[in-house]
Amino acid sequence: MTLPDSLAGTTVAVLGGTGPQGRGLARRFAAAGLPVVIGSRSAERAAEAAAALASDVGGTVTGADNAGAASAGDIVVVAVPWDGHGDLLKSLASELAGKVVVDCVNPLGFDKQGAYALHVEEGSAAQQAEALLPDSTVVGAFHNVSAVLLEDPAVESVDTDVLVLGDVREATDLVQDLCTTIPGVRGIYGGRLRNAHQVEAFTANLISINRRYKAHSGLRVTDV
């Protein structure tokens, strides 16, 4: 596919790019022709993951520690574990200033009955990011996309929509364009950031569905 004009010359950094969701997104963005910087706590592991991805899908993929990746990215995707999310973002506020920050983090707990939504004081991971990054534009997206499908090279098209949440139209439009770089995916505007919690938490339901139906479930929005 051709990249949308809005993304020409745009470098995408993925913080937590060595975890399953981050790796999967980095793979799809690199495959679409976007320069990608994989961020990780360890610059060495980031460089290894970048080299593996570049040899697999081609394109310009580099690795850095999370601060280096945050500096290098024009759009910065946050795909780190919920535990540590706030501390990391607080430490990167200056690197992320002036940028679109795409939060994909789902604050979930797990017990023997499965997954459940954790209470987040700010309302949601995305709103926590917004509170910690006053000079960035925070958008929520990619919460409900199966990492398994993103990472699987045999999956040519990912059968799901991505809900894009945010309060700044220019930024949500840009992230909707970013979604379309993943074959099969549509980026659908899903409301303001104050309505991000339920989209994050919905991942717990998809995990229940995956267990019951032995699926890698996703969502499509109908009549859009």
Place this chain on the structure above:
Amino acid sequence: MTLPDSLAGTTVAVLGGTGPQGRGLARRFAAAGLPVVIGSRSAERAAEAAAALASDVGGTVTGADNAGAASAGDIVVVAVPWDGHGDLLKSLASELAGKVVVDCVNPLGFDKQGAYALHVEEGSAAQQAEALLPDSTVVGAFHNVSAVLLEDPAVESVDTDVLVLGDVREATDLVQDLCTTIPGVRGIYGGRLRNAHQVEAFTANLISINRRYKAHSGLRVTDV
């Protein structure tokens, strides 16, 4: 269509059956051949709505006040406004004892920026119902189905899945069967009642989507 065996001889009561969501569900259940009792605060308005529905789609449709409807139903669907939800259910605990109670209520607030999820002390409307109805089996369902589409006789098939939430397999299976009486709809098990909040709250996102895209949006679960 043929009714599932599990629903043979089953009367469905719809509390709040004169509101848009309740009317829409009552219409579809009656059209599927299920005996329906429309409940309302006013027995007169319930009877009027029942008569109108019976003349429109046929079938056995009667009206009663909410207590009468709760007594008459084998399955009781709760489609009342959030404001008053708790008081009504508390008052009907004995009528609802031993029954499957299907809660469809979305606790939402509205301001000039649109809809947003309200805080619910018990976690969700469904969990509030569970707390107030210790002798009933509470299931959450029908949260995200467009009342406009349910009510429109010209809409032959409703393009959405219904997530069915609950902790008792027999009850969620039954409600999944109830979902399939609406043409086009699948009932998908969506997790335990503790994960009902985000499904209820998700209606705020669908309202945002409807505004942006001028749609009557719904959800489909992929890979199931």
